[in-house]
Amino acid sequence: MIEILHPGTLPRARATGALVADILQSMRTRAVPGTNLLDIDRWTRTMIDEAGAESCYVDYAPSFGRGPFGHHICTSVNDAVLHGLPHDRVLADGDLLSLDLAVSLDGVVADSAISFVVGDARPPESVALVEATERALAAAIAVAGPGTRIGDLSHAIGTVLEGAGYAVNTQFGGHGVGSTMHQDPHVPNNGRPGRGYTLRPGLLLALEPWVMADTAELVSDADGWTLRSATGCRTAHSEHTIAVTEEGVEVLTAPST
Structure with missing residues (x-):
């Protein structure tokens, strides 16, 4: 299903996006060496509850998972890149942490992800991975707007990631969002320009470039959720929810500062 929202929904979408951005930035600040992933999940739950919102993950049970997910945020460390199930693990200086959060507030969903190195260490490979996904996300947002096709976004993402030397899975x-977390259209992280669904005002899209340092192959943990690089290499993931408007696009999950 592709959901096109009424223009009057945009203020609610902005509020949801701002909440997601605020929570992610708060977790980024709190995620220091010695922080437990379960603490991040607990802090996230508190902020969601205080806002009168709901996490989209707690009851999330797609066919590929061993669900329901049962937690409020995805916490993926080092070689984990997607759907990282929070567990009893303490972060160390130099860990590469990806946080992915989708929240519903007043009937509208926003979805975003950030990746960053924990502590003071700055491993060059990790920094390069994060920067590549951020550049790819910015490239997709730059070409998005009414009349743009999904393939244009995919091509923009893939061009940046492959140009940085990474294979693309x-x-x-990415995907559509709206009243629910995962909707059509699917937005692959590589593709041919001029192909696919044409963007129109009222469409919300979660664009999410992610990459692994030396492979495009994923493996799944025994928990049935956490997806890792098949080689054990490090990974990164960046995501924003955008709203397509008459004038272009608006990034709903951009940090306020």
């Missing part, structure tokens, strides 16, 4: 990618 298209099994998981």
